[in-house]
Amino acid sequence: MTLLTTFKRITFLLAMSMLIVACGSDDDMGPGDPDPDPDPDPNESVEITDETTELQGNMHGTLRSGRTYQLVGDLTVLPDREIVMEEGVRIESTAGGEDGGEAFSFIIRGSFYSLGTEDNPNWITTVPENRTHENWNQGYIGGFIGLVGAQDIVIKWTHMEYFGGRMRGTSSVYDEGETIYGFYTEDESTRLIIEDSWFRYFLDDAIRPEGGKIAILRNTFEGIGGVEGEALNAKSGTVGVFAYNMMIGIATNGPKTGSGGGLPTQSIIDVYNNTIVGGGFRRVAPGRGGSMNVENGAGGYWYNNAVINCRYGMRVVNDTDYSRTFIGHTHYYGHGIFDDNEGPLSDNFYPENGTIGDDFPNDHIVNDNLNNEDPLFVNYQADGFDQEDYRNVHVNSSVEPFNLNFIGDQDFRLQAGSPLVGAGDAEAFMPNATITEIGPRALSFPVPPPSVDIGAFPTSGFADGIGNRHLVHDYYPN
């Protein structure tokens, strides 16, 4: 390899030949040359053209409206490159999922934009033959893995299904074989904007920012987490808002924020006007949360949220930054009983269960509705579930009963007499809008203020970014 190696070999052979007894083998004693790197140039990126039908490797360019592309391997966007999905684009993963031992991911070191519209949404899912309700836990797609240097990940009006497949090989993020989060980011400067989109059949955390500026607005999360997983699980270095989201059938919590992980910036996320239904039952371990959770040095305003038939109420772990955490106007309702306390579900909400530390400042928690009043949604049987339903989700890691885990033909808008109407506070705080840019590749509207009606569906309907716009739910596979 080098002159020295040759010199070494000669020296060694000389020494060996001086030996009276030879070792008797002709093994090459020299250092083995490492195999030449078999990988193609890691910095080369293929441009997406009109001929492109399959996606894998390093690519950049535009995915054209009306087309369907097949994801046949991990797709990487290199630094300073971007992929843009126009409206009405469909990406279908051909991976074999849990049964086939593979899942393909989007590895983002540059930018990715999925620009679906209300009339013409985008889809990221599996091939049609695999797209069944029964395959909810197959994980054909890993997720979006936003690495250091990733600039923008912007998702609008996009249906996403079957994320949370398993990692092949190791990375700095995942161990081999672990489930992959739906969206992972790790750079404090990455912008993660997800608006008006649908998350279904994810096997782990849907959104897992471990650093970044986030705006997660007006989305619908259904059947998230196989045996664990949250709609949002934010770590240190993450700042932004999570508002007007509808969550149903999440394995653990809906939104959870913490500031662990070691990035210098404190995690401050405002979580407001969300509706969380049927959360926490698929997580086997007790005490892990089932609706909302803040911990480990994080802070933010948690206001105007509805927690309905969830396993636990809001949990504030005592390592939270109490001084920057404010809770207000949460509406709780629980029907029936669950194993955890062998008593009414509502006993698992503050202040009955120790989910909020005794030392949490009293003036930082205001007007939480603890009277266990039926929220009076437009179409939801609040007392329609009992111990057996909760247990089925819990014991079998099941997404049945359907109505506890998916919206279907239920309607979570508020009836006129709902106790949630006008029960919130729209003035208590200004949202932590860390992203302000408006545009086709940025926010569609400025970060919306909170609403006085609790939950994701204010009675005033949608206006200027306020209120969830998902009213029709006819997209489920068979």
Place this chain on the structure above:
Amino acid sequence: MEIMNSFKPCITLIFCLLSPVLLLASDIRGMISDKNSGEPLIGVVVQVEALEKSAISGLDGSYVIRDIAPGDYQLRVSYLGYQTKTINFAMAQGGGGVNRDIGLEVEDKVLGEIVVTSRAILNTEYSARASERIAPNVINVVSSQNIELSPDVTVANVIQRVSGISLERNHTGDGQFAIMRGMDKRYNYSLVNGVKIPSPDNNNRYLPLDIFPADLLDRLEVTKSLTPDMEADAIGGVVDMKLRDAPEDPMLNINVGTGFNTMFFDRDFVSFDRSNVDRKSPKMRNGEDYRATVEDFPLESVQHERESSIPFYQVYGLSAGQRFGQRQRLGVVAAFSHQNTARGSESDFFHFSTDRETNLPVLDNALTATRSTSQTRTGVHLKADYRLNTDNTLSFYTSYMNLQERETRTMVDTALQLARSGPGTGRIEQWVRTRQRISNIFTNNLQGEHKFGRNFGLDWSAVYSEATYDDPDMAEFMTISERRKNEDGSFRQTDWVYDNTNHRGFFRRWLGNSDRDIAGYLNLEYRPELFGQEVLFKVGGMYRNKERENYFDRYRLGTSPTFQVYEGNVLDNTFNVVINGSPNNVLNYELTEDVLGVYAMGRFRLFERLQVLTGLRYENTEMSWVSNAPPSVEGRIGSIEYDELLPHLHLKFELNERQNIRASYFESMSRQGYFEVIPYNFYEEDQFREAGNPNLRHAYARNVDLRYEFFPGRLDQFMVGAFWKEIQNPIETAVVRREDLSNRLFLTPQNFGTASNLGFEVDLVKYFNRFGVRGNYTFTNSEITSSKIVQFRDEEGSLASRIEDQTRPLQGQSRHLGNLSLLYKNQRTGTDAQLAMVYTGRRIAYISAFKDNDQWQRAFTQLDFSLDQRIIPGLVAYIKVNNILNTPFELEIPASNEKAAAAEPHLQPDEHRVLSRSDLFHRTVLVGVRYSIF
């Protein structure tokens, strides 16, 4: 100061012993030694025949016969293998006494020209002192005579008796690695018969010293200043285990013993059934594409089994040696050693985080762990030497060493923060583990020594070694439960259920490595007469090629159906395979290392009393690796090459026959570990990630040594030394922010600027007839400055952090280290006893990323005792008691602990320091008999 106080009485005692002995009236006394070698002879019978009074010479060769009436007498001195001698003496009236030193001559059994080379017997205490005195550099020697008398079972136990050395213990409390002069184990290397052999350790280069049974040792040499003919990668020092040699006379030693650990009087030993454990993982057996099924993971091997009876140790040792053939040219010595031991530990420890506002440690979880470990050590060792003629000797040495450990561990983890609504409530996790570790070393060494004429000499070694480590099917499952408070104030606990989430669940893991070294050493000597003295010139070199393969294959099982209750028997539960192996993990790698060293040195006298040894050494290192990781993993393929030119100068000024002053300067280095450069990545929820560092550099040091030695008696010594080291790029494993890994905190091996290490040591050995005292004390002060994180709340009310420098000692360095052994030897009754104490001052165990949050090991004192009693000639019964004080291993963070001490006083009694770990290992008692024929 504590240590100084505890030493005071001892020092007084030592000075008393050193002062001239009062000569009492009407006694005859003196020293008995070998006339040729000057070595003191122990156990010589001295008789005043007329009075029927007799004595036996003591440890230092001294004898005394008291109360002799005035008159003329004959003193008869007899000793096996020596000519009996009769001496006349007169006892005068009115005192004065008589002092007679006696030299005995070896009995000439055979006449004619027979003596081929007179071989020094090197395993005695006397020769140990002689080696230390004669050596051109700074060394310490422990003889097998001393080892036999000591309470030590493994080489690691032995080495802690040497000045400046402390031990890092393993998980059962057994010493395992040497920390020399405050330099972590990584800065030292170990040799077997002068040759480096690969370590079976899967993470490190250094040999675990507990794999070597002490009874294979002839002697242990510890070198603290390197000479150019030694490999350069030691900054602390070098341990050379010289194994037994073929004796001039036939010999046979048999050792049979048994013992126990007192821990198992209080609790059961927990074992598991190993018969189902497969040495190879499902993918190793069936190929990478194999999809494992639950049948590949037998549950029987995971089930803990309680043993109601106390597990007794078995210790066997056999060594035999003889010379054969005409003129006894062929010598063969064989030794076999087998030890079966059962140990354990009881640990309480804490997981904690660092408060974001005060930067103080905060307890998150309290854990208890109970371990039961059975260890089987087997060593076979064969050495043959053939003396072709006076000028040429060939020797062949082969040995095989095997250590098997089987361990069960139950750990209970109670969350103090999460899901907690007050004392007594909260989440509890239980981890149940079974594990085996199998280490092997197989080494073969062919050596030759040749003389050409009067002035030329040559020696060489050809070495082939293998070392393997296997950790097959480590199985651990986790279940979880919650304690809740009832309305009446009582508590209830929920069922233990399995948790199948990432980083938890039920893991089955295979990992291991195999290393193969081929090495050649060649040294040439030329000893001409120049300027009226013998001058030594020496040149030589070595080359070693290492090939290492490492594997890591991890599976995870999940419960199927998901929700299952654990009722104490894992066989009642059903599982499926969730994670199907890890063939692409970066820890599946092959690594090659080539080391070439060449040197030239000379030794001469500048003045009559000043010996000079000087020279230069050059070493080149090339290391490269290839792993199975996908291309996205940076550093999965890599190589490192460097070379260094290292000057040496050793001066020895001989004040007189009994006193030397030494000064030496040398440069040396320390290589990166093989594992450390692999970009591995471990991740545990809510803990720091761990990562390898392909950019790690080797450390380089300049070393200065000064030593004064005084050998007042033949076995006695007094040494005072000082040393100074400057280490560039010292390597420590610490939590740091890795800019190349998304700017996150990782526990990672890292270079830390420049460190200095300064210290002095005192070493004392004094024998006085039946008693002996050995003691040493080392003071070490090292300094290193690294940047740490300070967390605080900024003016805007946000939690923020800044970087500040902190100066601290090196990881593992104790300011004070002390050893004190008291010896008793009674020839007449055949009794030997030794009480040995080791004091290890506080030292940093783990380095935190946060300022003032390092974890320190508390100072501790360990006491061991041994007693040998002769039953009949040749047969000795012994008892060894280790860890008499049941010394705890304790870690703490010296930081304010007010909050935890107030909230959890039963866990955290001290408000000024945070207790982070406490382990107990209990006492070990070993009894047995030893039978020797010479």
